[in-house]
Amino acid sequence: MPVSELIRSAMDARKKAYAPYSNYMVGAAVLTNELRIYTGCNIENAAYTPSICAERTAVSKAVSEGKRSFKAIAVVGSPKGELITQYAFPCGVCRQVLREFADPERFFVIVAKNEADYRIYLLKELLPESFGPENLY
Numbered sequence: 001m002p003v004s005e006l007i008r009s010a011m012d013a014r015k016k017a018y019a020p021y022s023n024y025m026v027g028a029a030v031l032t033n034e035l036r037i038y039t040g041c042n043i044e045n046a047a048y049t050p051s052i053c054a055e056r057t058a059v060s061k062a063v064s065e066g067k068r069s070f071k072a073i074a075v076v077g078s079p080k081g082e083l084i085t086q087y088a089f090p091c092g093v094c095r096q097v098l099r100e101f102a103d104p105e106r107f108f109v110i111v112a113k114n115e116a117d118y119r120i121y122l123l124k125e126l127l128p129e130s131f132g133p134e135n136l137y
């Protein structure tokens with residue numbers, strides 16, 4: 001898995017974050033089974049609730065282009081500024097959205113400060129005992 005490429009893509013996407021209310025900039029890069037990368041940033045809104053997280057922007061872009069099987073996602077988030085000082089974990093809503101298109105036992109969530117400083121989790125560690133499409137049939 002090209003971890004460093006995925007992290008770099010997420011860092012690039014973070015630069016596009018539209019976060020004038022929180023000033024918290026997030027970038028995400030999702031890797032498809034075909035090894036294509038789709039990126040996203042958080043996009044806030046003056047009415048607050050229509051805001052969307054970087055992870056869901058990336059997944060929405062991929063799914064709307066016909067890609068529904070993913071291997072991994074890299075996420076970088078930190079208050080505005082070049083230096084990323086913390087690991088940014090996906091929020092609960094984004095974990096559930098990832099669950100829709102990923103096998104929790106195989107899908108990797110990479111939280112990174114930079115290409116060399118990152119942690120890798122399986123989705124099932126971040127969303128144990130989850131509810132997914134298989135539960136409906």
Ligand code: THU
Pocket residue numbers: 019022024025026041042043044051052053054055089090091094
């Ligand atoms: N945010 C994300 O983009 N991803 C997450 O997983 C957590 C939060 C965004 C939403 C909002 O624009 C800002 O970070 C502060 O919550």
